[in-house]
Amino acid sequence: xxxxxxxxxxxxxxxxxxxxxxxxxxxxxxxxxxxxxxxxxxxxxxxxxxxxxxxxxxxxxxxxxxxxxxxxxxxxxxxxxxxxxxxxxxxxxxxxxxxxxxxxx
Amino acid sequence: xxxxxxxxxxxxxxxxxxxxxxxxxxxxxxxxxxxxxxxxxxxxxxxxxxxxxxxxxxxxxxxxxxxxxxxxxxxxxxxxxxxxxxxxxxxxxxxxxxxxxxxxxxxxxxxxxxxxxxxxxxxxxxxxxxxxxxxxxxxxxxxxxxxxxxxxxxxxxxxxxxxxxxxxxxxxxxxxxxxxxxxxxxxxxxxxxxxxxxxxxxxxxxxxxxxxxxxxxxxxxxxxxxxxxxxxxxxxxxxxxxxxxxxxxxxxxxxxxxxxxxxxxxxxxxxxxxxxxxxxxxxxxxxxxxxxxxxxxxxxxxxxxxxxxxxxxxxxxxxxxxxxxxxxxxxxxxxxxxxxxxxxxxxxxxxxxxxxxxxxxxxxxxxxxxxxxx
Numbered sequence: 001x002x003x004x005x006x007x008x009x010x011x012x013x014x015x016x017x018x019x020x021x022x023x024x025x026x027x028x029x030x031x032x033x034x035x036x037x038x039x040x041x042x043x044x045x046x047x048x049x050x051x052x053x054x055x056x057x058x059x060x061x062x063x064x065x066x067x068x069x070x071x072x073x074x075x076x077x078x079x080x081x082x083x084x085x086x087x088x089x090x091x092x093x094x095x096x097x098x099x100x101x102x103x104x105x
Numbered sequence: 106x107x108x109x110x111x112x113x114x115x116x117x118x119x120x121x122x123x124x125x126x127x128x129x130x131x132x133x134x135x136x137x138x139x140x141x142x143x144x145x146x147x148x149x150x151x152x153x154x155x156x157x158x159x160x161x162x163x164x165x166x167x168x169x170x171x172x173x174x175x176x177x178x179x180x181x182x183x184x185x186x187x188x189x190x191x192x193x194x195x196x197x198x199x200x201x202x203x204x205x206x207x208x209x210x211x212x213x214x215x216x217x218x219x220x221x222x223x224x225x226x227x228x229x230x231x232x233x234x235x236x237x238x239x240x241x242x243x244x245x246x247x248x249x250x251x252x253x254x255x256x257x258x259x260x261x262x263x264x265x266x267x268x269x270x271x272x273x274x275x276x277x278x279x280x281x282x283x284x285x286x287x288x289x290x291x292x293x294x295x296x297x298x299x300x301x302x303x304x305x306x307x308x309x310x311x312x313x314x315x316x317x318x319x320x321x322x323x324x325x326x327x328x329x330x331x332x333x334x335x336x337x338x339x340x341x342x343x344x345x346x347x348x349x350x351x352x353x354x355x356x357x358x359x360x361x362x363x364x365x366x367x368x369x370x371x372x373x374x375x376x377x378x379x380x381x382x383x384x385x386x387x388x389x390x391x392x393x394x395x396x397x398x399x400x401x402x403x404x405x406x407x408x409x410x411x412x413x414x415x416x417x418x419x420x421x422x423x424x425x426x427x428x429x430x431x432x433x434x435x436x437x438x439x440x441x442x443x444x445x446x447x448x449x450x451x452x453x454x455x456x457x458x459x460x461x462x463x464x465x466x467x468x469x470x471x472x473x474x475x476x477x478x479x
Contacts, residue, residue, distance in 0.1 A: 002478075016474065022199045023470050029192035032147040033161030068478050075471040076163060077193065081186075082464045084172045088184065089457045092174035 002064060011039075012063035014054045020044065024052040030070035030077075036061045122157055133372065135421050135437040145191055145441060175445075182456035185373070186444045194370055194444045200463040201368040203357040206240045207453040208258055209233075210361075212350040214289055214309060219343045227337060231262075231349050232361045234277055235330040235452040240364075241462075242321045243353045252286070252310040254319065258327055258351040259283040259310060266339035273339050278332035280349065284322075286312035289348055309348070330452030364459055366449040372439035374419035378411060380434055387411035390435070393425045417445075 003013045016023065024042040031040040031054075039057040056063040122130065129142045146152075149160035169188035176183040186194060213228040220227070238258060246256040260280045266273045287309040316322050337345060356363030376398055382390050390411045391399045400414035419437070426432045450456040 016477075019470070020199075022196045022204070022467070023474070025192045026196045026467065027474075029147055029190055030161065033149050033159070035149045035158075035160045037149070064478050068475055071471045071474045071478075073161065073163060074193075075468055075475075077166060078464050078468045078471065080167055080170060081172075081189070081193075081197075082461055082468075084170055085184075085457075085460060085464070088172040088174050089177065089182075092177055096177065 009062040009064070010060050011055075011057040014056065014064075014067060016052050016054070018050045019052050020050065021052075024054055026074055027054060027067070027070060030074045031056060031067065034066060034070055036066050122152060122155060126152075126155075131441050132375065133439040133441060135423060135439065137423055137426050137432055140439075147190070147192075177457065180450045180452065180456060181448070182460070183445065183447045186370075186446050188442055189444065190442065191444075194446070196467055197460070197463050198368050198370060198446075200466045201365050201448060201459060202363055204355050204466050205364045205454075205459055205462050206245075206353050206355050207362050207364045207451075208236045208238045208240050208243060208351045208353055209359075210236070210260070210349040210351045211354065212352075214287075214348040214350070216289065216346040216348075218345050218347065220337050220339050220345055221343075222337050227345070227347075230336060231280075232359070234280075234334055234336075236327070236351055237330045237452050238327045238351075239321075240353050240453060245354075246352045252350060252352075254286065254312040254314060254316050256352060257286070257310055258316075259286050260349040260351065261288065261347075262336070262349065263346045264339060265344040266341055268342045270341055272341070274335055275337045275339060275345065276332065277329050277334040277336060279336075280329060282327055283348075284316040284327075286310035287348055287350075310350070364451055364453050365456075366451050368446075368448045368459075370444040370446040372441060373443035373445060374416050374421055375438040375440055376413045376416045376419055376425075377436040377438065378413060378434065379436055382411040382434055384409055386434075390425060390431075393427075393431075395422060395424060396420055398425075 003015065021044070024044075028040055028042050031037050036058050037056065038059055040055065042052055042054045044052050054067070056067055058066050121127075130146055133143050134141045146159065149158070151159045153159075166188065171185075171187040173185040173187070174182065175185060210228075210231045213224075213231055215224050215228075218224055218227065222230075236258065243258075244256045246252065250256060252259075259282070261283050262275070262280050264273070264275050264279055289309050291307045291309060316327065339345065354362040387399075387401050387409055391397075391401060396415075396418045398413060398415050398419050400412050401409050402412050404410045421437055421439070423437060425435050426437060446460075448456040448459055450459055454462065
């Protein structure tokens with residue numbers, strides 16, 4: 001859910017239910033590295049509520065667009081991490097079985 | 106006298122960070138009193154005044170990110186993740202502990218329990234037993250769902266210690282998997298039970314078919330990870346008869362659903378000798394370190410010099426920089442974007458699968474946000 005003013009779309013607060021530091025801190029990381037962002041931070045209003053507020057202020061671009069781009073970046077990063085990891089595991093399994101067979105490469 | 110901006114001085118190169126700032130950006134300094142430079146500089150304009158762009162570029166990330174598997178066993182994995190921010194590494198760790206689903210015993214139906222362990226304590230103990238069943242093949246059971254073959258695994262436990270026998274220990278291998286679902290009949294009125302006496306008696310689960318007949322489960326796909334967990338002890342004349350129903354859940358609801366014993370990371374330690382440490386000083390340094398980070402090498406002419414042989418073993422106990430002046434000889438640092446990640450699986454899934462599942466969870470969170478925004 002987005003809270004912001006109609007006149008100025010460049011700064012908004014986004015509330016995510018059922019999320020915590022896991023997503024919020026990752027999103028903050030992605031947002032802070034975007035040059036269009038002037039301020040970004042998150043807060044969890046109460047530890048007993050499963051809710052985070054992410055504040056985004058930009059140099060002019062709509063905050064929701066900037067947030068969407070950041071999350072998109074995050075997703076692509078995740079996919080790359082997964083691909084790289086899977087490749088590394090396959091490589092280590094292959095080299096491990098070569099070692100087990102005592103074959104000199 | 107003309108004023109010169111510090112940025113236009115000849116010895117301030119534009120477009121690249123001076124070495125000491127570059128070091129502060131990429132390393133944590135572990136001094137004898139406290140670690141410093143622990144923050145990650147994330148803000149895109151942090152070095153704008155020096156003409157350095159700190160914004161995120163996807164192709165740079167793709168180019169620099171590396172994973173190297175150090176050790177991979179049945180239940181453990183240790184790997185190096187290089188070129189990633191702590192925010193993401195920590196997100197993966199948190200998801201591994203709290204948000205990757207597994208199966209665990211949630212409901213226990215007691216028919217008889219005359220042992221000394223109260224029902225609720227026994228039920229709690231049963232809940233903590235790791236179950237080797239692929240959670241991806243199951244569905245979550247919500248409040249209004251009836252237990253069926255897609256969301257529940259049923260185990261039976263019936264043990265008895267006869268009078269006159271010695272005490273017995275009930276181990277987890279005495280839990281028996283019931284692929285056809287519950288065997289306990291629901292208590293119904295006589296009038297209704299008479300009318301449909303031909304049909305199967307109603308039990309606490311409504312399995313439409315046996316789980317062994319489902320193509321995704323082979324004969325031995327559902328079992329307990331360990332067969333030697335003590336569940337209870339029975340004295341002569343005591344008996345336990347129960348049924349345990351396992352369902353899918355996540356670690357943030359209860360730790361019994363956590364798929365890992367632990368998942369943790371540490372940043373790569375970096376030990377640098379700031380000056381040559383020779384002869385007696387070298388021997389002193391080797392002796393100071395409890396984990397044997399340093400070695401001594403011969404440099405000829407009867408001189409010996411300390412070298413950093415195993416920096417990875419360093420625990421940053423800071424023994425080596427204790428005492429007079431040692432802090433000027435040895436620098437302890439950590440590499441901010443190099444994570445040594447260790448995952449210990451509790452048995453439901455192999456550790457390498459757990460990590461990919463964790464990354465998928467973060468991806469699906471991102472997808473959810475994107476769909477919420479548009």
